[in-house]
Amino acid sequence: MMKQLKSPLLVLLMLAMLSITAQKKNSNIKMDPEKSILKNAENSGNHELLLAAVHVSELETLLDGEAQFTVFAPSDFNFDSSTKARIIDLVKIKNKKEIQSILGYHIIAGKLTASKILRALCSGKGRTTFTTITGDILVATMKGLDIILTDKYGQQSIITKADANQCNGVIHVIDSVNHIAASKA
Template structure:
């Protein structure tokens, strides 16, 4: 893909309409400590404690559907009726393995309504085969290494004196801030998305559903 094409797509996606904070956001207590397994008979993965905690977590519903803590992030995306566009983008971009891997990762998942706020034609343009590299970069911009709960995110914001910088697997960063009880994420173009449904615990990380699409620098 040429730099010119990346720039054109970036300009279109950056025209996302303004989003507003969720009317209410859950206040999440610090996650409970996970007891270490006793004398395992075989080697365990680095995320076994995370998986054990997720399996017993009381997850919020997403789009009216239960999010099972025994599933991967990719599997739960596919079952949520309000994350259809994100699921489609993941499939088209060929990045399902990233979201189904061992992790841990944190995904800020835009709803279908969030995709609908982009400029007319932006989603269709991004899904074209010729623009796959840009699509992968946009999806990856919503993924951060490590399992970061809402409690952790607020703590990082406080430690950063009002702003936490999150480095995404796309290479760019997101700025996390607090606006009252709401937590906002600001992308490289100045667009904001707000955490709408936090702390969906998975075997390989955490999902936070957000109400806007975050766009990296594509030029």
């Protein structure tokens, strides 16, 4: 299948299908491309837990600034109960370092659109890696039409909404939280 991915037409078709599939899954999330990652997350109504963690971690300036970033952001309903409880506990005790580690695992410097991810997957024969702002590696692969992100603990997230463009980057909504295992270890 990966040999077929080298066809530009197939890549465009897959990108269109991914976009359509992702939009159907999360069609209620609106983003204004003139606003920052932080402002759009605040206005979405779907990222309250993530925002609470951002405020404790003091990453607001980063996500509201001019530098370009890619954020793999779980919406509130994508936190399972144990992960949600762990994040709430970290926010309550204001564990800045641990929250920065978890959030940083979801942020990549630069604007990484779905088409760029797909191109990297094509040139990487179905596998590519990205370095987060914490220096950790996320591995991207495909399963059907889904882009799968795998962290160093083997935890996986699926991009459910791709290419929510912001004035300072892009948000891809994911279906779960990566790197939470580090805080349990």
